[in-house]
Amino acid sequence: MLQAWLSIGYIVLLAILVLAFILWRRGGPVLSIAALVVGIPLWFGWEYARPTWTTGVITGTEVRRSDPDARGNTTDFEYIYMRNRSDRGLELTNDDSWWWLKRNSERVFNDAKTAQSRNTEVTLMWNRWRSTLFTWFPNVIAIGPAGSWPFWSARTIIFYGLSVVLWLSYFYAFFRLRRSTAPPRDRDPEAV
Known part of the structure; x- marks a missing residue:
């Protein structure tokens, strides 16, 4: 039973939830909710298509x-x-x-x-x-x-290769958005 909960799909879902929590704690509730609104349906579609x-x-x-x-x-x-x-x-x-x-x-x-x-x-x-x-x-x-x-098989390698690109792009985009919307003192600690 534990093996099912340690599957790659649940790990990705946990990473989405952790990302939303980090964004929330750093003062970006709107960005946190956007990460969930984009991430959860994306995860469902990916999980549906995953071999x-x-x-x-x-x-x-x-x-x-x-x-x-x-x-x-x-x-x-x-x-x-x-x-x-x-x-x-x-x-x-x-x-x-x-x-x-x-x-x-x-x-x-x-x-x-x-x-x-x-x-x-x-x-x-x-x-x-x-x-x-x-x-x-x-x-x-x-x-x-x-x-x-x-x-x-080629299909599986292509699917998981594109999955890595998809999920890295998702996480990078939200970290980048967080950085661009952060106040100047949060961007550069030497500026204070």
């Missing part, structure tokens, strides 16, 4: 057809069911994703069906959240043999 991977056994696959719309068109939704190493069940969808440049959902679904029939352990890389209230499911991005391969 996660799980190793386990695929226990089932399913294709569900939607009800016809006004024009009579239907859509097929592909679901992958998995048990990870801690025996926790995961329900995932398999959709194409422009954000992750994923246009191969049929290959991923075929690999999932093969892993299910062979009962082999695989690693799934996925993003998004599971919400029973809104009927949201995480989306499978890639599938491969069990191991640590997803961390070194």
Whole structure:
């Protein structure tokens, strides 16, 4: 349980809260509130898109057809069911994703069906959240043999590289704004 709270996402959220607290203590309540108003939604979007991977056994696959719309068109939704190493069940969808440049959902679904029939352990890389209230499911991005391969995939390296730039820019911008709005005696201690 402690491992989940020490994830990179919660560390970034804690850093946003610490930044807002520092800005508040140094006499910038407006800047502190602005840091929260910008940082919290940015964190939610980043956390929604952030890739996660799980190793386990695929226990089932399913294709569900939607009800016809006004024009009579239907859509097929592909679901992958998995048990990870801690025996926790995961329900995932398999959709194409422009954000992750994923246009191969049929290959991923075929690999999932093969892993299910062979009962082999695989690693799934996925993003998004599971919400029973809104009927949201995480989306499978890639599938491969069990191991640590997803961390070194080009998509993951690019995502985390851009994430470092994003978060450093966020923190730098608010520290810079604080410095530019500070009274002259706070900027240069020799000026007093």
